[in-house]
Amino acid sequence: MSILIDGSTRVIVQGITGREGSFHTEQMKELGTKVVGGTSPGKGGTTHAGIPVFNTMADAVKATGANASGIFVPAPFAADAIMEAAAAGITLIVCITEGIPIQEMIRVKDFLRGYPQARLLGANCPGLITPGEAKIGIIPQRITRPGSIGLVSRSGTLTYEVASALSAAGMGQSTIVGIGGDPVLGLTFRDVIEMFEKDPATTQVVLIGEIGGSDEEHAAELLARGTRLKAVAFISGRTAPEGKRMGHAGAIISGNRGTAKSKEEAFRKAGVPVAETTDDIVGLLR
Amino acid sequence: MKLLEYQAKEVLASLGVAIPPGEVARTADEAAAACARLGPVAVKAQVPVGGRGKAGGIKLARTPDDARAAADQIIGMDIKGFKVPLVYCEAALEIEREIYLGFTVDRDARANILMLSAKGGMDIEQVAEESPDSIARLYPNPWRGPLDFELTRLVFDAGLGELVRPLTALIKKLYRAIPDYDALTAEINPVVVTKKGDVIAGDAKLEIDDNAAWRHKDLEQRYGALIEGDPYEVEAKKRSLTYVSLDGDIGIIGNGAGLCMSTLDLVQRAGGKPANFCDIGGGAKAEVVENALAVILMNPKVRGVVINVFGGITRGDEVAKGIITARDNLSMKLPLVVRLSGTNEEEGREILKRDGIEPGVNAWAAAQKIVELTRVGIR
Numbered sequence: 106m107s108i109l110i111d112g113s114t115r116v117i118v119q120g121i122t123g124r125e126g127s128f129h130t131e132q133m134k135e136l137g138t139k140v141v142g143g144t145s146p147g148k149g150g151t152t153h154a155g156i157p158v159f160n161t162m163a164d165a166v167k168a169t170g171a172n173a174s175g176i177f178v179p180a181p182f183a184a185d186a187i188m189e190a191a192a193a194g195i196t197l198i199v200c201i202t203e204g205i206p207i208q209e210m211i212r213v214k215d216f217l218r219g220y221p222q223a224r225l226l227g228a229n230c231p232g233l234i235t236p237g238e239a240k241i242g243i244i245p246q247r248i249t250r251p252g253s254i255g256l257v258s259r260s261g262t263l264t265y266e267v268a269s270a271l272s273a274a275g276m277g278q279s280t281i282v283g284i285g286g287d288p289v290l291g292l293t294f295r296d297v298i299e300m301f302e303k304d305p306a307t308t309q310v311v312l313i314g315e316i317g318g319s320d321e322e323h324a325a326e327l328l329a330r331g332t333r334l335k336a337v338a339f340i341s342g343r344t345a346p347e348g349k350r351m352g353h354a355g356a357i358i359s360g361n362r363g364t365a366k367s368k369e370e371a372f373r374k375a376g377v378p379v380a381e382t383t384d385d386i387v388g389l390l391r
Numbered sequence: 392m393k394l395l396e397y398q399a400k401e402v403l404a405s406l407g408v409a410i411p412p413g414e415v416a417r418t419a420d421e422a423a424a425a426c427a428r429l430g431p432v433a434v435k436a437q438v439p440v441g442g443r444g445k446a447g448g449i450k451l452a453r454t455p456d457d458a459r460a461a462a463d464q465i466i467g468m469d470i471k472g473f474k475v476p477l478v479y480c481e482a483a484l485e486i487e488r489e490i491y492l493g494f495t496v497d498r499d500a501r502a503n504i505l506m507l508s509a510k511g512g513m514d515i516e517q518v519a520e521e522s523p524d525s526i527a528r529l530y531p532n533p534w535r536g537p538l539d540f541e542l543t544r545l546v547f548d549a550g551l552g553e554l555v556r557p558l559t560a561l562i563k564k565l566y567r568a569i570p571d572y573d574a575l576t577a578e579i580n581p582v583v584v585t586k587k588g589d590v591i592a593g594d595a596k597l598e599i600d601d602n603a604a605w606r607h608k609d610l611e612q613r614y615g616a617l618i619e620g621d622p623y624e625v626e627a628k629k630r631s632l633t634y635v636s637l638d639g640d641i642g643i644i645g646n647g648a649g650l651c652m653s654t655l656d657l658v659q660r661a662g663g664k665p666a667n668f669c670d671i672g673g674g675a676k677a678e679v680v681e682n683a684l685a686v687i688l689m690n691p692k693v694r695g696v697v698i699n700v701f702g703g704i705t706r707g708d709e710v711a712k713g714i715i716t717a718r719d720n721l722s723m724k725l726p727l728v729v730r731l732s733g734t735n736e737e738e739g740r741e742i743l744k745r746d747g748i749e750p751g752v753n754a755w756a757a758a759q760k761i762v763e764l765t766r767v768g769i770r
Contacts, residue, residue: 180602181605204602205602206573206600206602206603206606207496207573207575207600207602207603208503208533208569208570208573208574208575208600208603209603210501211496211501211502211503211533212533212534214501214502215502215532215533215534216534247734258649259649260647260648260649260650260652261647261648261649261650262645262646262647262649262650262701263647263649263650263653263701264649265701266650266701266732266754269701269732286648286649288496288498289496289498289501290501313649315648315649315652316652317498318498318499319498319499323499341649341650341652341653341656342652342653342655342656343656343659344655344656344659344665345652345655345668346637348440349635349637349668350635351635351648351651351652351668352633352635352647352648352649352651352652352668352670353648353649354601354602355498356648356652381660382653382656382657382660382754382755383653383754384753384754384755
């Protein structure tokens with residue numbers, strides 16, 4: 106078992122003919138993901154790497170019965186692509202695209218209220234992977250292995266680093282979920298932990314947070330209420346100064362909000378050990 | 392992009408917000424001339440941070456001589472790490488009362504929040520802490536913006552009912568900064584009600600979303616060059632790097648924001664002080680590594696550099712070759728520690744070693760190594 110995605114998930118790649126979309130579609134297929142179609146307006150009716158291409162998401166869903174999508178279109182078109190997927194009935198929308206204007210994401214979030222069945226992951230995220238089964242996005246399968254640890258993270262390469270260390274230590278993962286580093290995004294730590302909680306195949310969970318916002322604190326509140334999962338947290342950006350944005354649009358400390366200290370304290374108060382470095386995570390899980 | 396006060400006022404004025412007459416001055420003489428034209432003025436430091444009043448960055452001047460003296464003191468002053476490049480001389484207002492008005496992105500709500508308070512002129516975060524009820528709030532629908540009745544309620548909730556007409560009109564104009572300019576934060580604090588009854592923006596803050604910069608090239612062209620104070624950040628921006636200056640002496644390069652931030656943390660933990668944050672993104676291409684190294688080496692304080700690359704799909708041997716090329720092209724002599732991981736990482740490490748670059752087995756070891764190497768010679 107796993108959360109959100111498994112070998113039966115039927116995926117459409119939005120922006121399949123672009124460089125990124127094209128490359129990562131191959132990677133997704135290689136793992137065994139059922140990529141049933143792609144979209145690229147104007148190229149409907151053709152095939153790309155053996156996958157049928159459609160002009161619109163509505164056409165793609167009608168023809169393939171897809172229930173998930175991965176978005177690789179450029180930033181100026183990505184917000185619209187998310188809404189198009191929701192309107193077409195997609196239930197898991199994974200937006201990899203980085204750099205979507207925040208006001209557009211605020212409008213997307215409001216739009217998605219009309220589609221409660223649609224779950225958005227991202228944007229500006231590496232996507233998700235259930236090792237050995239399927240993935241949507243760009244997490245390299247090579248560094249993952251099937252197992253019982255749920256991994257949820259706001260960062261891309263830091264997620265790879267941790268997944269790789271876990272795999273090397275023989276600790277496999279149920280599902281790895283990258284929620285993304287933007288201030289306005291889809292699924293939160295809290296949403297993903299609730300799903301892990303209900304997944305019998307997941308027994309432990311690792312949270313990789315960073316400075317900015319209070320999603321980590323909300324997740325800690327949830328874990329404090331009691332969980333069957335053994336949890337470990339890590340926060341990056343302890344030494345980041347106030348008012349300087351550290352790469353991710355969401356990674357900024359304003360006033361006393363969003364500091365690594367407040368997040369680490371919230372986890373400790375919830376009885377969740379906080380790793381000093383990513384290398385310590387493996388030891389804390391043992 | 393955080394605009395300076397005079398820039399924010401220009402933008403808000405273009406949306407119909409009333410602002411006092413004012414002039415930008417780059418020298419003390421220009422400030423004196425501005426005062427001669429405008430009468431009594433407030434001479435205000437233009438820096439993209441708050442708290443300039445407390446730092447002595449705002450002075451009242453009745454005469455051109457006063458203005459000259461004030462500008463002389465303020466221009467070149469350091470306010471929270473920003474050297475003041477110019478002052479804004481603004482006609483002094485006859486203040487009857489001060490109001491707070493602003494909007495920002497409420498991250499928890501994933502929405503914009505409009506705020507209005509009769510307690511203007513103070514730091515709104517302090518007001519929020521001490522008397523949260525004195526701030527009226529509204530979450531406007533992001534597709535249609537605030538409706539008239541919602542704004543009327545907001546104004547009455549703030550206890551400002553007698554100003555309902557001018558304030559609703561003002562809020563509507565300010566709100567245009569969202570659809571028209573992709574503003575993330577806008578603040579008029581204070582909104583000044585003058586003795587004559589005019590409603591004018593006494594100060595203005597405006598932050599435009601960098602993700603939407605492609606839609607607002609005009610703003611970038613008009614103001615971009617003036618805003619950034621840090622020379623390395625300016626250079627990094629020219630080279631399309633995600634770079635932030637810090638005040639230490641160890642240069643940091645990482646691929647991915649989270650990984651890069653955690654590298655800063657590790658260097659600090661090992662007893663070192665990071666000179667910067669620099670995220671080179673996914674592929675870690677040779678050209679990008681070279682650009683990043685070039686900017687970091689411009690800073691004379693830098694005593695060594697650590698590169699932390701986790702290649703998911705990127706090949707370690709290619710990254711290693713790229714780093715060596717970059718180092719050689721720049722004739723870099725300072726200690727360099729590289730932590731490489733990913734496909735062909737062993738080959739990558741071999742290549743580095745052969746060329747005299749210290750490969751770190753993991754990020755923590757690399758952080759300790761660079762701290763050790765840069766300490767040599769410091770007693």
